[in-house]
Amino acid sequence: MHPHLIETPNTPAIAISAVHASALPALASEASAVQRNWLASCGFTAEPGSHCLLPDTAGRLARVLVGVAESIDLWACAGLSDTLPAGAYQLDESWPAERLRDLSLGWLLGQYRFRRYRSAGATAQARLVADPGCDLDWIKAVAAGIFRTRDLVNTPAADMMPQHLAENMKQLAASHNGEFCEIVGTDLLHQNYPVIHAVGRASAHAPRLLDLRWGELDAPRLTLVGKGVCFDSGGLDLKPASGMRLMKKDMGGAAHVLGLAEMIMRSGLPVRLRVLVPAVENAVSGDAFRPGDVLTSRSGTTIEIDNTDAEGRLVLCDALSEAISEEPELLIDMATLTGAARVALGPDVPAIFANRPATAQALQQCADTNKDPLWPLPLHTPYKRWLKSDLADLVNSASGGYGGAITAALFLQDFVGDQRDWLHMDVMAWNTEQLPGRPRGGEAMALRAFFSYLQQRFAA
Ligand code: BES
Ligand code: ZN
Numbered sequence: 286m287h288p289h290l291i292e293t294p295n296t297p298a299i300a301i302s303a304v305h306a307s308a309l310p311a312l313a314s315e316a317s318a319v320q321r322n323w324l325a326s327c328g329f330t331a332e333p334g335s336h337c338l339l340p341d342t343a344g345r346l347a348r349v350l351v352g353v354a355e356s357i358d359l360w361a362c363a364g365l366s367d368t369l370p371a372g373a374y375q376l377d378e379s380w381p382a383e384r385l386r387d388l389s390l391g392w393l394l395g396q397y398r399f400r401r402y403r404s405a406g407a408t409a410q411a412r413l414v415a416d417p418g419c420d421l422d423w424i425k426a427v428a429a430g431i432f433r434t435r436d437l438v439n440t441p442a443a444d445m446m447p448q449h450l451a452e453n454m455k456q457l458a459a460s461h462n463g464e465f466c467e468i469v470g471t472d473l474l475h476q477n478y479p480v481i482h483a484v485g486r487a488s489a490h491a492p493r494l495l496d497l498r499w500g501e502l503d504a505p506r507l508t509l510v511g512k513g514v515c516f517d518s519g520g521l522d523l524k525p526a527s528g529m530r531l532m533k534k535d536m537g538g539a540a541h542v543l544g545l546a547e548m549i550m551r552s553g554l555p556v557r558l559r560v561l562v563p564a565v566e567n568a569v570s571g572d573a574f575r576p577g578d579v580l581t582s583r584s585g586t587t588i589e590i591d592n593t594d595a596e597g598r599l600v601l602c603d604a605l606s607e608a609i610s611e612e613p614e615l616l617i618d619m620a621t622l623t624g625a626a627r628v629a630l631g632p633d634v635p636a637i638f639a640n641r642p643a644t645a646q647a648l649q650q651c652a653d654t655n656k657d658p659l660w661p662l663p664l665h666t667p668y669k670r671w672l673k674s675d676l677a678d679l680v681n682s683a684s685g686g687y688g689g690a691i692t693a694a695l696f697l698q699d700f701v702g703d704q705r706d707w708l709h710m711d712v713m714a715w716n717t718e719q720l721p722g723r724p725r726g727g728e729a730m731a732l733r734a735f736f737s738y739l740q741q742r743f744a745a
């Protein structure tokens with residue numbers, strides 16, 4: 286699974302050292318004359334993010350110096366893992382021992398490649414000798430989950446339609462002795478998921494509700510719901526080209542909950558897990574749902590369609606109604622729900638909504654310690670006035686256009702109610718630029734924060 290992690294601790298390896306600018310003079314004075322000259326010739330100043338390959342007297346690579354800032358996060362040497370020459374490397378004692386686990390994860394994440402359509406391009410050749418003191422199972426579980434999320438998001442819509450998402454989820458369930466079932470096409474109508482069907486019926490690829498269950502029956506119930514819009518054209522309220530370009534990522538919420546489910550199952554977290562993914566394509570055809578249509582949801586709430594591009598909250602509402610019917614102890618949904626969330630917080634910081642402030646606070650604490658950002662936005666109830674319809678219980682898209690991420694979350698809250706401990710994440714799921722350890726493209730965001738919160742809350 287991770288060929289770039291060497292698990293035998295005594296493998297000879299080249300040391301990678303963290304160097305703060307203030308420690309560089311001392312390091313240089315202790316180094317050999319050759320190395321001292323080399324450092325000066327390279328102009329290495331230990332600028333955070335920079336590095337220097339140090340030779341021995343024979344000109345062989347002896348050591349790698351990495352410039353670091355005061356605080357060291359998991360990305361500190363993630364960029365290097367992708368560019369160092371072939372060989373075995375080891376983080377030496379200059380790195381804080383309590384960060385070794387995260388640094389090793391960052392190293393692995395930096396070697397991610399999406400290889401489905403092109404084998405060309407250099408494969409990372411540097412391998413890390415894992416520190417025997419760090420939790421390898423955690424590293425492997427988290428990396429596997431994040432890679433799954435990235436792969437799912439990166440796969441073009443033509444190859445990641447509802448049936449493909451179903452295959453992926455079925456395989457995930459099977460490899461952990463979980464159960465998988467799905468409701469497909471017009472069966473959604475017979476089993477009372479009218480809104481999922483309405484949003485997905487225009488596509489040549491039938492809409493589905495995907496359902497995974499895992500864990501002991503008597504363990505605390507944890508339910509994850511992910512928006513699985515395999516492509517969001519906007520429907521009849523068609524998106525302009527620029528807005529549509531990245532919409533293969535609109536199943537990013539589903540990709541996130543599947544990545545998180547993989548971490549949970551691999552680590553054997555003692556929960557009764559359920560994952561629900563409404564999987565649809567928001568397409569255009571003669572049978573597409575229309576602005577002005579009124580849909581009756583699974584809960585009985587009627588929804589007037591103001592804009593067919595606000596489809597994520599629609600497919601989620603039927604799935605959330607099903608989710609709460611089993612009264613989970615904790616309900617989490619994840620979705621690429623609004624453009625407004627990324628306007629509010631930028632692409633790196635997902636927005637979090639919670640109907641129990643203590644849950645949001647504990648989660649945010651985990652985000653801080655794991656350096657995996659997220660930020661709360663309020664479920665400001667007065668804005669519910671913008672979701673009023675003249676002829677139905679709700680409209681799907683708020684008038685006025687203010688606070689779009691909040692009004693979308695308020696719409697979801699209508700179906701969740703206030704009895705359940707509920708977290709909603711509005712996430713970008715995409716790196717718009719290349720950063721150390723984070724290639725451009727699909728990204729798992731805040732999953733380490735969520736996983737750490739779940740471990741804290743549920744681990745035996
Ligand atoms: N999938 C989009 C939201 C989105 C857009 C996420 C860009 C990330 C990047 C969603 O279905 C959508 O189109 N939302 C509309 C809602 C509006 C019509 C009320 C939006 O955010 O503009
Ligand atoms: Zn949309």
Ligand code: ZN
Pocket residue numbers: 514517535594596597621622
């Ligand atoms: Zn969408």
